[in-house]
Amino acid sequence: MKVAIITGGSRGLGKSMAMNIAAKGQDVILTYNSKKEEAEEVVAQIERQGRKAVALQLDASNAKSFADFAEAVKAALNHTWQRDTFDFLVNNAGFGLNSPITETTEEQFDQLVNVHFKGAFFLTQKLLPLMADGGRIINISSGLARFSLPGNSVYGAVKGAIEVLTRYMAVELGSRGIAVNTVAPGPIATDFGGGMVRDNEAVNQRLSSQTALGRVGQAQDIGGVVASLLSEEMGWVNGQKIEASGGIFL
Numbered sequence: 001m002k003v004a005i006i007t008g009g010s011r012g013l014g015k016s017m018a019m020n021i022a023a024k025g026q027d028v029i030l031t032y033n034s035k036k037e038e039a040e041e042v043v044a045q046i047e048r049q050g051r052k053a054v055a056l057q058l059d060a061s062n063a064k065s066f067a068d069f070a071e072a073v074k075a076a077l078n079h080t081w082q083r084d085t086f087d088f089l090v091n092n093a094g095f096g097l098n099s100p101i102t103e104t105t106e107e108q109f110d111q112l113v114n115v116h117f118k119g120a121f122f123l124t125q126k127l128l129p130l131m132a133d134g135g136r137i138i139n140i141s142s143g144l145a146r147f148s149l150p151g152n153s154v155y156g157a158v159k160g161a162i163e164v165l166t167r168y169m170a171v172e173l174g175s176r177g178i179a180v181n182t183v184a185p186g187p188i189a190t191d192f193g194g195g196m197v198r199d200n201e202a203v204n205q206r207l208s209s210q211t212a213l214g215r216v217g218q219a220q221d222i223g224g225v226v227a228s229l230l231s232e233e234m235g236w237v238n239g240q241k242i243e244a245s246g247g248i249f250l
Helices: 012-023 036-048 063-081 106-130 153-176 192-199 201-209 219-229
Strands: 003-006 027-032 053-057 086-091 131-140 179-185 241-244
Touching (some): 003 063, 012 086, 012 219, 027 036, 027 063, 036 053, 053 063, 086 106, 106 131, 131 153, 179 219, 219 241
Parallel strands (some): 086 131, 131 179, 179 241
């Protein structure tokens, strides 16, 4: 039995990841920022599948809180699983921002960097002492690190940084048998970024028309990819970026 930590696991892609990972027989620690009730409902759904799950609060933008979060993880592992290590970490927590370079504020810039890059870096650092050798890390990037759409300069750039960081993590953690990969979703019909892809029909149709499979993604498309990457069969994949976009802008 394996235990996976999924940041931002109470909704959207993170929820789909948690449900798919549980469906493959693994247990889950998921984090939420403010919506505790949503997180507890995901825990209840996982428990109805016959797996164990715990929801912990985490502000992914506040690196100074990560030491306390690691202690909370340690306590949860001891109380719920009677063990002191976990196996998988999915750095998924994040938010979207669509803003032209000429209008982006320093505060917005810092928020994106703090959550998507600094947060993933230092959270991983703080949790590594609790990760079992032979574990896996998945960092969530975005297709916007490969293709460029107006208004996504900072978001796309920090996701590009995460992809480089993934390779360095793979090199430095290889001695412990820990494999590290990136999953880069394309446009997904969720509430991410204000729900633009889901709710704006013109945007949805335009992106669908540029995608080889003829539609935008759904949360389930990404949850399944992440769960599969954590399977035994995918253990030799390391230091790679897997774009899950249905083939957009090919």
